[in-house]
Amino acid sequence: MTGAVPGPVLVVGAGLLGTSIGLALSAQGTEVRLRDTQAEHVRTATGLGAGRPDETGVDPRLVVVAVPPAIVGDQVAALLAEFPSAVVTDVGSVKTGPWEHVAASTDPAARARYVGSHPMAGSERSGPLAASAALFEGRPWAVTAHPEAASESVAVVRALVDACGAVAVTMTPAEHDLAVARTSHLPHLLAVLVAGRLVDADPGQLVLSGQGLRDVTRIAASDPGLWRQIVGANAGSIDSVLRELRTDLDRMLEAIGAGDLDTVTGLLQRGVRGTQAIPGKHGEPDAPTYPVYVSVPDHPGELARLFADAGEIGVNVEDVHIDHDPGRPVGLVQLVVADEHAVALVEGLRERGWTARG
Amino acid sequence: MTGAVPGPVLVVGAGLLGTSIGLALSAQGTEVRLRDTQAEHVRTATGLGAGRPDETGVDPRLVVVAVPPAIVGDQVAALLAEFPSAVVTDVGSVKTGPWEHVAASTDPAARARYVGSHPMAGSERSGPLAASAALFEGRPWAVTAHPEAASESVAVVRALVDACGAVAVTMTPAEHDLAVARTSHLPHLLAVLVAGRLVDADPGQLVLSGQGLRDVTRIAASDPGLWRQIVGANAGSIDSVLRELRTDLDRMLEAIGAGDLDTVTGLLQRGVRGTQAIPGKHGEPDAPTYPVYVSVPDHPGELARLFADAGEIGVNVEDVHIDHDPGRPVGLVQLVVADEHAVALVEGLRERGWTARG
Numbered sequence: 001m002t003g004a005v006p007g008p009v010l011v012v013g014a015g016l017l018g019t020s021i022g023l024a025l026s027a028q029g030t031e032v033r034l035r036d037t038q039a040e041h042v043r044t045a046t047g048l049g050a051g052r053p054d055e056t057g058v059d060p061r062l063v064v065v066a067v068p069p070a071i072v073g074d075q076v077a078a079l080l081a082e083f084p085s086a087v088v089t090d091v092g093s094v095k096t097g098p099w100e101h102v103a104a105s106t107d108p109a110a111r112a113r114y115v116g117s118h119p120m121a122g123s124e125r126s127g128p129l130a131a132s133a134a135l136f137e138g139r140p141w142a143v144t145a146h147p148e149a150a151s152e153s154v155a156v157v158r159a160l161v162d163a164c165g166a167v168a169v170t171m172t173p174a175e176h177d178l179a180v181a182r183t184s185h186l187p188h189l190l191a192v193l194v195a196g197r198l199v200d201a202d203p204g205q206l207v208l209s210g211q212g213l214r215d216v217t218r219i220a221a222s223d224p225g226l227w228r229q230i231v232g233a234n235a236g237s238i239d240s241v242l243r244e245l246r247t248d249l250d251r252m253l254e255a256i257g258a259g260d261l262d263t264v265t266g267l268l269q270r271g272v273r274g275t276q277a278i279p280g281k282h283g284e285p286d287a288p289t290y291p292v293y294v295s296v297p298d299h300p301g302e303l304a305r306l307f308a309d310a311g312e313i314g315v316n317v318e319d320v321h322i323d324h325d326p327g328r329p330v331g332l333v334q335l336v337v338a339d340e341h342a343v344a345l346v347e348g349l350r351e352r353g354w355t356a357r358g
Numbered sequence: 359m360t361g362a363v364p365g366p367v368l369v370v371g372a373g374l375l376g377t378s379i380g381l382a383l384s385a386q387g388t389e390v391r392l393r394d395t396q397a398e399h400v401r402t403a404t405g406l407g408a409g410r411p412d413e414t415g416v417d418p419r420l421v422v423v424a425v426p427p428a429i430v431g432d433q434v435a436a437l438l439a440e441f442p443s444a445v446v447t448d449v450g451s452v453k454t455g456p457w458e459h460v461a462a463s464t465d466p467a468a469r470a471r472y473v474g475s476h477p478m479a480g481s482e483r484s485g486p487l488a489a490s491a492a493l494f495e496g497r498p499w500a501v502t503a504h505p506e507a508a509s510e511s512v513a514v515v516r517a518l519v520d521a522c523g524a525v526a527v528t529m530t531p532a533e534h535d536l537a538v539a540r541t542s543h544l545p546h547l548l549a550v551l552v553a554g555r556l557v558d559a560d561p562g563q564l565v566l567s568g569q570g571l572r573d574v575t576r577i578a579a580s581d582p583g584l585w586r587q588i589v590g591a592n593a594g595s596i597d598s599v600l601r602e603l604r605t606d607l608d609r610m611l612e613a614i615g616a617g618d619l620d621t622v623t624g625l626l627q628r629g630v631r632g633t634q635a636i637p638g639k640h641g642e643p644d645a646p647t648y649p650v651y652v653s654v655p656d657h658p659g660e661l662a663r664l665f666a667d668a669g670e671i672g673v674n675v676e677d678v679h680i681d682h683d684p685g686r687p688v689g690l691v692q693l694v695v696a697d698e699h700a701v702a703l704v705e706g707l708r709e710r711g712w713t714a715r716g
Contacts, residue, residue, distance in 0.1 A: 120568050132715030137653055137690065140566055169565050179563035187552050187574040192625060193606050194545050195632030197599060205537035207527050208498055209636050210478050212577040216545040219570040221633040224626035232619050239614050241555060246611065248551050249604055256597050261590050267550060268582035274553030275579040278567050295495055303678075304662070304669035311662035320661075320678040332496065357490030 005159045007031035010060035010086075012075060014038075014045035017091050017119065018066030019131035022050030024164045027133050033058050044128040059083065062156055065090035069229040073101025080110040087156040089117045093180065094233035095144045095173035103146070112150040115157045116173060118142040118180070119166055126223070134165070141166035144173045181237035185230065186245065188219055189238070195220035211321065289318055290342035292335045295355040306333065306354065313348035315341040363517045365389035368418035368444070370433060372396075372403035375449050375477065376424030377489035380408030382522045385491050391416050402486040417441065420514055423448035427587040431459025438468040445514040447475045451538065452591035453502045453531035461504070470508040473515045474531060476500040476538075477524055484581070492523070499524035502531045539595035543588065544603065546577055547596070553578035569679070647676055648700035650693045653713040664691065664712065671706035673699040 008031040011018045015036075022032045022045060032051030036042045042053050063079045063086050065072060072092040079088050080102070090098060095116045102114050119141040141161045145154045161168040171179065195217040198206060231238060248267065255263035296302050310317055319336035337345055342358050349356040366389040369376045373394075380390045380403060390409030394400045400411050421437045421444050423430060430450040437446050438460070448456060453474045460472050477499040499519045503512045519526040529537065553575040556564060589596060606625065613621035654660050668675055677694035695703055700716050707714040 120566055130716065132651070134651070134653055134713050134715055137713075142566060169562075171562060175560075175563070176566075179560075179566045182555060182559055182563055183567045183571050186555060187571045189610065190548050190552050191570075191574055192629030192632075193603055193610070194548050195630075196606055196625060196628040197540060197544060197603055198632040198635045199628055201540055201635065202533075202537075203635070203637075204527075204529060205533070205540055206635060206637055208478055208500060208534075208537045209541045212549075213541050213545045214636060215573045215576055216549055217629075217633050217636070218573055220629035222630075224623050224630060227626050228619050228623045231614060231622050232617070235614050235617070239611065242607070242611055242614070245551055245555055246604070246607055248554055249600070249607065252547065252551070253597065253600055253604065256589060256593050256600070259590070259593070261586050264589050265582050265586045267554060268585050270554040270557055271550030271575075271578035272553075272580075272582060274550075274556040275575050277556045277559065277561070277564060278572060278575070279561075279564055293490070293492070295492055303675055304665035304667075307662035307665040309662075317661055355492045355495070357492055358488065 004028070005030050005163045006061040006156065008033055008058055008060050009051075009062045009064060009160075010035060010054060010058070010079075010083075011051065011064045011066060012036070012079065013066035014041040014050070014128050015066060016126050016128070016130050016135070017121075018064065019045040019048065019050045019128035020121075020133065020135040021064055021066065021091070021160070021164060023048065023131055023133035024136065025160075026051055028163055030163070033060065041128050045131070048128065048131065050128070050131065060086045062086060062160065063088045064160070065092075067092075069094055069226075069233045073098040073105075076102050076114055077105045080106055080114060084110075086113065087153045088114050089157045089160065091117055091119055092233075093118055093184075093230055095142075095176045096236075097233050099144075099146050099173045103148075108148060111146070111148055113153050114146075115149045115153045116144040116146075116176075117157055117161070118144065118176060119161075119164070121166070126226075136161075136164040136166040139166050140169045142169050142171060142176050142179075144171055144176045146173060177234050177237045178240070181234055181241045185234060185238050186241045188222070188227065189231075189242065190245070191217050191220040289336045290339050290358060292337060292342055292345050292349075293357050294333045294335065294349060296333045303333070306349075309349060309352045309354070310335065310345060313345055315345045315348075362386070363388050363521045364419040364514065366391055366416055366418050367409075367420045367422060367518075368393060368412060368416070368437075368441075369409065369422045369424060370394070370437065371424035372399040372408070372486050373424060374484050374486070374488050374493070375479075376422065377403040377406065377408045377486035378479075378491065378493040379422055379424065379449070379518070379522060381406065381489055381491035382494065383518075384409055386521055388521070391418065399486050403489070406486065406489065408486070408489065418444050420444060420518065421446045422518070423450075425450075427452055427584075427591045431456040431463075434460050434472060435463045438464055438472060442468075444471065445511045446472050447515045447518065449475055449477055450591075451476055451542075451588055453500075453534045454594075455591050457502075457504050457531045461506075466506060469504070469506055471511050472504075473507045473511045474502040474504075474534075475515055475519070476502065476534060477519075477522070479524070484584075494519075494522040494524040497524050498527045500527050500529060500534050500537075502529055502534045504531060535592050535595045536598070539592055539599045543592060543596050544599045546580070546585065547589075547600065548603070549575050549578040647694045648697050648716065650695060650700055650703050650707075651715050652691045652693065652707060654691045661691070664707075667707060667710045667712070668693065668703065671703055673703045673706075 010033045012035045014034045033054040034051045035054040065075045072090045121136050121139040321334040346356050346358045368391045370393045372392045391412040392409045393412040423433050430448045479497045679692040704714050704716045
């Protein structure tokens with residue numbers, strides 16, 4: 001943990017992220033000022049308690065730039081010039097482009113005060129009304145200091161991360177952009193392509209859709225306008241990981257065409273290893289878990305009764321999925337529990353009248 | 359609904375699917391006989407109450423072939439010959455190959471008694487110990503009658519589907535194989551390729567992994583041995599949908615390289631439409647829903663308290679996700695509810711002391 005965030009803090013851009021940061025800092029007593037080209041956003045954000053409107057004469061110690069990806073670099077450079085003693089950070093989802101812009105358009109003393117950052121948090125909704133002080137709770141937040149950043153500037157941005165309840169992860173702008181290309185942009189674009197192959201499909205085929213398809217394509221429903229900007233801003237890293245994937249796809253297609261099932265199996269095994277490489281809950285490797293399935297009538301109160309019974313049995317539920325049921329008003333609920341608790345949970349639920357299986 | 363399943367029923371292959379079918383039929387009083395090359399499987403399945411061991415002299419009215427994909431065709435042909443008056447179905451995940459094998463190796467009277475089928479149900483586990491009479495509850499179950507199948511044979515297989523609590527979906531073997539190539543095999547193989555790109559990644563990059571990556575890659579953890587057989591058995595349809603996807607991937611790569619963000623946006627929009635084409639819960643179009651986020655301490659009883667409170671507020675939870683939290687023993691739970699209930703849920707939960715946001 002680092003010290004408190006020095007105020008006043010100026011948040012530029014009172015959308016989902018900016019307003020959420022304002023709420024988190026205000027809740028801790030830090031003075032927050034809000035600026036946005038849309039006066040309506042400032043009125044909403046201040047109404048929610050995210051801070052007060054910006055006004056001339058306020059001299060911020062920290063400026064947080066929370067504007068659309070395409071204009072981050074411009075805004076950071078302008079704000080470094082406007083406030084010659086403030087630390088400036090941005091919360092955009094791509095880091096190399098804005099840094100290059102700042103490096104090219106500011107002097108060394110100014111850019112020593114800039115440290116980019118990126119909270120791994122968001123929502124299907126945007127705008128200040130979707131904001132919450134809890135948005136960043138427990139999430140990773142990349143802090144992407146460039147080599148010329150002053151260590152005091154880095155400390156201020158880390159204090160911001162702490163104040164928002166997030167977990168700081170330090171890396172360079174280039175490392176960050178390749179990391180999100182691989183862990184966020186690649187799965188997003190492939191989910192988009194798999195979902196796109198459903199558009200012209202016979203609806204009769206889609207009746208066989210299962211939970212696997214729903215999981216793979218869920219994120220493809222996100223806002224194309226935002227993703228257009230992300231792809232534009234991280235084109236280089238995205239191109240590189242997409243090409244790696246196409247090489248693997250070509251190997252798979254060639255092996256299928258040639259009936260070479262050993263090569264297909266090698267790719268399948270590599271996929272299993274990849275799922276094991278993802279850090280688990282709480283940043284630790286995943287402990288072995290087991291899914292328990294329970295049929296639950298689809299009306300209020302039944303899930304409550306299920307979780308109350310699971311709690312009584314004394315089993316901690318690690319994860320939950322509700323399966324979609326094509327024919328009847330009964331949900332199939334998957335409770336994921338530690339391996340050693342699965343049998344006790346199934347037996348305990350059956351004793352309490354549930355249709356449950358391991 | 360059709361009539362009861364005529365017994366005795368012979369189930370060949372006492373693994374997860376065969377034993378589950380035996381349990382469902384036995385529970386309704388139908389006589390079930392079990393056969394497996396592994397005597398241990400028959401002992402386990404009969405011990406669970408899935409039926410009695412097969413013996414000479416038993417003359418089944420229905421034979422259910424539940425063996426690995428690679429040997430389905432052979433087994434169906436052999437069992438049509440062994441029981442000259444029985445209807446024979448199989449529950450394999452690919453339908454064209456077995457039917458072609460049966461067509462080539464049986465006479466018209468025999469093949470009139472064969473109707474392939476495929477329940478869209480499974481589990482991360484295999485073997486009879488993972489079986490359950492509830493495995494098929496509410497799931498789609500494809501019935502893939504070929505043109506020479508007798509209508510009485512189709513009626514018997516539909517009665518089996520009904521008896522297992524599943525929802526029969528009728529299509530031809532070729533339609534089925536293309537449907538599962540698109541809705542199951544395509545997302546599976548792309549999840550495998552995205553996960554495979556994580557194997558050599560710097561662990562420092564993977565710290566930024568979010569829920570999107572976990573959702574997209576979850577199914578890539580499945581058994582490579584089973585998927586090797588599925589790819590081998592449905593190579594033609596898989597090749598066709600994978601090539602369609604590669605064409606889209608090439609368009610995306612070309613557009614990114616050329617800075618043509620309009621084409622990228624077109625592909626992103628197509629992905630959104632694809633997610634909307636997937637049939638919703640209970641087979642109806644999805645009603646608009648809204649995610650509500652709640653911070654929940656990660657120990658037994660807390661989820662129960664949350665669902666009890668949601669039930670008291672009178673809101674039906676449509677779906678649940680528990681987000682993985684890299685830094686602390688608090689889960690972020692996403693409750694998906696109908697649009698018009700979201701505000702009431704957030705307010706009600708806050709009144710009850712939860713940290714909740716829309």
